[in-house]
Amino acid sequence: MYEFNYHRPTSLAEASKLLAGAADGKFVAGGQTLLPTLKQRLAAPSDLIDLGGIAELQGIKVDGGSVSIGAGTRHGVVAKSAEVAKAIPALAKLAGGIGDAQVRNMGTIGGSLANNDPAADYPAAVLGLNATIHTNKRTIAADDYFKGMFETALEDGEIIVKVTFPIPKRAGYVKFPNPASRYVMVGAMVAETASGIRVAINGAAPCVFRHKEMEAALAKSFSADALKGIKTDPKTMNNDIHASAEYRAHLVGVIAKRAVLAAG
């Protein structure tokens, strides 16, 4: 790791000020993506601003229609929350399948969404469940948030504060994990929401995306059979040492069907 200065603010305002005053500052939350990156010397920020001491980023709230999760909430806390498991079981299951127990004890939902790794789990939950991202500046709808590989609608210095998930009528999440890293090779969040059927596919392409053809088919009949014959174009898929584009395109169909069954 290159050298940097370390700060631990206790409020959002202080965090923004520290970032604005740094030559090339970066926020750190759980550090489970950023620290491995720094260890490989793939980034050299002048200052790390630790968001871990900011109380308003913590916590889970469930009210009548939605589940609200503070950006600094760790994956393990979401996975073990009885409230989340009751309101949106697919979301608790997703959080419990991220990485391993130690990664879940540190990694946060805000860090995962700010990073937008194509192989990350949470993006599928946000897009599939039509969540809203609240930042220190504005709210961003899921459909406007994910911009591309590791790219989001966040501006420089913008901090995710919380994410609000409307409670769906039903939802299912299934991922095919990479056996070594547990990251997603192909995943699917299928949900029946107040705004219709949503199918979000992660891991497969450079960025999480909605499978509109599958959504239309499931709107007619919410069953695994309804997805029979729906093809995914391999040209839009990732192709790497873990899986070829053709294999991923095939997996999209298999995993989406399993997610429909998981939604019940």
Next chain:
Amino acid sequence: MTQVSMTVNGKTVSRDVEPRTLLVQFLREHLGLTGTHVGCDTSQCGACVVHVDGRSVKSCTILAAMANGSQVTTIEGLANGDTLHPMQEAFRDNHALQCGFCTPGMIMSAVDLVNRNPNPSEETIRHELEGNICRCTGYHNIVKAVQAGAQAMK
């Protein structure tokens, strides 16, 4: 430099360190606690697992500064004098180690999992130990040891 203070295995320690110091470096190089191992540089192997405020974490993927003010337990903090912790004893009884390199991390993960889950099934143990890699044993005896350790910890 930044000042870092924490309680490690019940003792309060304080050191001035570079902000980039990882918790594992702090433990091994500044405190001489070399029971915590480093087996990779990709945060995947789990040889470095310690407890921070009662949760198991990879000490290679947290800055010492991030653990400022915390209670840290390492493998050296488990035994009570010459009496091994029941999970350490269970690893020995069940032949759950060969070279022993992964063992400190394995045991720290196992103790955390049993603290949260006093009666883990084989499936739960295998899922909870996904972050710990062993190159020797094939895991089977590790799973048996964790089951025996869980009973002994009651």
